Amino acid sequence: LAISGPHVLVFAMMLCWLLQRMIARCRPQLYLAMPRQHVLIFPFLSCAAVYCAFAGFEIPALRTLLMCALGSGLLLMQQRLQPLKLLIYSASLLLLIDPFCILSAAFWLSYGACFILLRIYQTLQQQQSQLQRQTGWQSKAILSLRLLVESQWKIFLALFPLMVLFFKQVSWITPFSNIAAIPWLGLIVVPLDIAAALSCYISERMASLLFLLNDQCLAVLLAFLDGLDALF
Numbered sequence: 248l249a250i251s252g253p254h255v256l257v258f259a260m261m262l263c264w265l266l267q268r269m270i271a272r273c274r275p276q277l278y279l280a281m282p283r284q285h286v287l288i289f290p291f292l293s294c295a296a297v298y299c300a301f302a303g304f305e306i307p308a309l310r311t312l313l314m315c316a317l318g319s320g321l322l323l324m325q326q327r328l329q330p331l332k333l334l335i336y337s338a339s340l341l342l343l344i345d346p347f348c349i350l351s352a353a354f355w356l357s358y359g360a361c362f363i364l365l366r367i368y369q370t371l372q373q374q375q376s377q378l379q380r381q382t383g384w385q386s387k388a389i390l391s392l393r394l395l396v397e398s399q400w401k402i403f404l405a406l407f408p409l410m411v412l413f414f415k416q417v418s419w420i421t422p423f424s425n426i427a428a429i430p431w432l433g434l435i436v437v438p439l440d441i442a443a444a445l446s447c448y449i450s451e452r453m454a455s456l457l458f459l460l461n462d463q464c465l466a467v468l469l470a471f472l473d474g475l476d477a478l479f
Contacts, residue, residue: 356406364398395429
């Protein structure tokens with residue numbers, strides 16, 4: 248499995264949410280001294296850095312860490328955040344740190360996919376009013392699923408030349424497998440893994456139970472991917 252930018256943020260968001268709840272319950276007056284975003288910036292960046300170190304500072308994780316650091320710095324300086332410039336600045340910093348990463352397929356695929364996602368995000372902003380007009384959860388789920396499907400085939404087509412160039416082959420089931428694998432991993436497997444790892448410091452039995460549950464979730468995903476492979 249490739250480390251993904253959102254996977255880095257899952258750990259940071261989970262701990263920052265807990266920290267925010269603790270401050271709101273024990274020391275709410277702290278928010279009178281400084282804005283809530285400023286209070287949580289440094290714990291957020293620390294969590295992202297720890298996760299990147301745990302993942303071995305792979306290029307996608309480094310991209311996420313650099314973008315988080317740049318975005319946090321701009322937020323502290325009360326400057327406007329522009330996603331495309333943030334992406335370009337992080338790529339420049341990464342090349343300054345490690346110029347040879349430009350030879351890596353992970354660099355081009357990671358930043359290429361992120362660029363396409365920014366374009367899709369603009370489409371999402373245009374359709375935000377349509378999403379807000381939807382009242383039922385079924386309508387919102389259908390619209391979100393449509394955006395997920397749209398993003399996958401756009402990313403697949405945009406990265407098609409790079410995949411042919413680097414790997415000399417293309418997996419045609421990628422858009423279909425990602426539609427199920429990305430939400431399953433990002434919303435279930437990664438949070439369960441993080442919760443299990445943190446539970447080791449509280450109760451080893453609880454951690455073992457969470458790891459066992461996560462193993463079953465991965466088995467379901469692998470069975471789905473095997474079925475797709477057999478189908479194609």
